[in-house]
Amino acid sequence: MAVISWTLLEYASQVWSPCTVTEISKVESVQRSFTKRLPGLKNLDYANRLCVLEIESLELRRLSSDMIYVYKMIFGLVDLSFNDYFVLRVDSTTRGHKYKLFTKYSRLNVRKHFFTERVVSVWNNLECDIVNFSSLRSFKASLMMCDMSKYVNY
Numbered sequence: 001m002a003v004i005s006w007t008l009l010e011y012a013s014q015v016w017s018p019c020t021v022t023e024i025s026k027v028e029s030v031q032r033s034f035t036k037r038l039p040g041l042k043n044l045d046y047a048n049r050l051c052v053l054e055i056e057s058l059e060l061r062r063l064s065s066d067m068i069y070v071y072k073m074i075f076g077l078v079d080l081s082f083n084d085y086f087v088l089r090v091d092s093t094t095r096g097h098k099y100k101l102f103t104k105y106s107r108l109n110v111r112k113h114f115f116t117e118r119v120v121s122v123w124n125n126l127e128c129d130i131v132n133f134s135s136l137r138s139f140k141a142s143l144m145m146c147d148m149s150k151y152v153n154y
C-alpha cells in the first residue's frame with residue numbers, strides 16, 4: 001500500500017510538535033480512528049492495523065521528519081544557518097557518528113520542547129553503523145532501518 005508522505009497532521013512539525021502524552025494521543029487519534037474504519041481492520045488494535053497497512057504512527061513520522069530536517073540543516077540543504085540553531089560537538093570522535101550535536105542545558109520545560117532542543121538526543125543516538133550520511137536519499141533510506149520506537153509512545 002502506498003504511503004502519503006505528507007499530511008496536514010504532519011505539516012510544519014518542526015515548528016509545532018505535540019509534546020505531552022495527551023496532545024500526542026489527540027493527534028494520533030485521527031489516524032487511529034481512520035484506520036479502524038478500513039474494511040477488515042475494525043477488530044485489530046492500532047499497532048496491528050499499522051503493521052497490516054505498512055505505515056508508521058504519526059508520532060514516529062514526525063520524529064523521522066525532524067531527523068531529516070536536522071540533516072538538511074547540517075548539510076546546508078535549507079536556507080537556514082546551522083550555526084544559529086545548533087553547535088556540533090568536537091569531542092565526539094570515539095563513539096557514534098561524527099555529526100553529533102552539543103546538548104544545551106534547558107532549565108524550563110517550555111524550552112525543552114523546542115525543535116532545536118528535542119531533536120538533539122535522538123540525533124546523537126542515531127546508530128552510526130546503520131545511518132548513511134553520504135546523501136539525503138541514502139540518509140532517508142537508512143533512517144527507515146533505525147529503531148526509533150524507544151523515543152515515541154505509539
